[in-house]
Amino acid sequence: MEIGISTFLETTPDPSTGTAISHAERLRDAVEEMTLADQVGLDVYAIGEHHRPDYAASAPAVVLAAGAATTKRIRLSSAVTVLSSDDPVRVFQQFATLDGLSNGRAEIMAGRGSFIESFPLFGYSLEDYDELFNEKLELLLAIQRSEKVTWRGGHRPAIDNLGIYPRPVQDPLPVWIASGGNPESAVRAGMLGLPIVFAIIGGQPENFAPLVALYKQAAARAGHDPSKLSIATHSHGFVGETTEQAADLFFPSTQYAMSKLGRERGWPPYTRATFDAARSLRGALFVGDPEFVAEKIVLLRENLGVTRFFLHVPVGSMPHRDVMRAIELLGTKVAPLVRQEIARREGRA
Template structure:
């Protein structure tokens, strides 16, 4: 069971002071968070790509590369790379470069993205949303498989027997599919035998169990070794010494972030009742003391089948020291509990 952190590197107004930190400061902070995650034994850190004023990480590979020489074992991934509006050649080059700097710890998580600002920014038509992703993923996988590439599509100039460099340390460079739970994305990942990351930020994680089973069924029929496939969950969470302290600390920024996005997308108002309901064992919010959070992750593994858990913290601006403490507790107290329990459970069920 792999455990890690996801960050979108937010620069939203502080809910207490209204102050907005600079992009530069937030970028430096997230590098410190990655370094700490490595030091406390977490397995992976993911940076999400966004192209808005309230997010600082438009280039996940650059942020991760800044942390790579300062870390030793943690895996470094995008979460996600908005592949529909990105050049697959450049994406591969960036992450192969990261792979070299980190000595084989880079991953690409490819997704369509839930925000659309990158499309007009890079000159893509939203009407081609689905076609672009399929075409760009096809090219990215060709580059992953071969140093020399010949390829033709409908939206990008063709490539005729050209090399793509540098080549990564890992062969192949891991490529994940990131999905919000779209059945088409799950089937695509299964057919291709690619690891799957599901964003589970609402409802009950158990609702995603049929999608996990569909993914495995499709992968098996496509001839892939299901036992080698990885399925992950990206979910909101926060750890503190006591459960109520964790809840009281995490709620204000979570409410601000959820309602900001909610106003853009027409969601219902997010209040404390919604927040507390999601903290239950069957909810999608992983907030509490180390034992509470560990038991929820164990429950997720046993009931849904996840083999990687990514805690998304913070969803909106929080004091840096609070985020650092949550990462420390996740690595030093939550992760050991989860690994021990899952190891025992797997031994008993073999």
């Protein structure tokens, strides 16, 4: 069971002061987070691409490369790369370069993107949303498989037996499919035999069980062994010394960020009651003391069969010291509890 951190490198105003840190400071904080995550035994650190003023993560591979120089074992991933509005050749080159710098620790998490700012920025139409992703994923996987590529599509110039360099240390360079809960995404990932990541930020995680079943069924039909495929989830959360302390620290910035997104997307107001309901044992918020967060991750393993869990922290801007302490507790307290309990239950079975 792998446990790690995901982040969008938020730069929203601190609710207590009304001021926001600079993009440059948040980027430097991310390198410190990666370094600590590596030191405390976490397995992966992932950065999601965004092109907005309230996030500093428009170039995840560059930030991850900075972290590669200060870490030794932790895996470094995007979360996600918005493949639909990017060039698969450049995506592969950037992450192959990261793979070389980190000596084989890079991963690409490819998604269509729930935020759409990159489409007009890079000259793509949202009318081609699905077609762009399908075509560019096809090209990315062709590059993953072969040094020399011949390919033709409708949204990018053709490639005629050209080499793509550098080649990564890992063969193949891992490519994950990221999904917010779309059944078509689960089926696509299964048919391709690719690992999948589900973003679970609302409702009950156990409700994703039918999507996991779809994924495994599609994999089996395509001739892949479902037992060998990795399944990850990503959920908002925070680890504190006590459950109430964790909730009180995490709520203000989360409310600010979620309310801002809610106004953009037509969601209802994000209240403390909404927050408290979501941090119940079967809710989607992984907020609490180490024992409670570990219990929720073990339950997630039982219900969905996940092999990797991402704690997305923070959601809105929080003091850097609080984020670092949450990462420390996740690595030194939560992860050992989860692994011990899984070993006990599955060893006994």
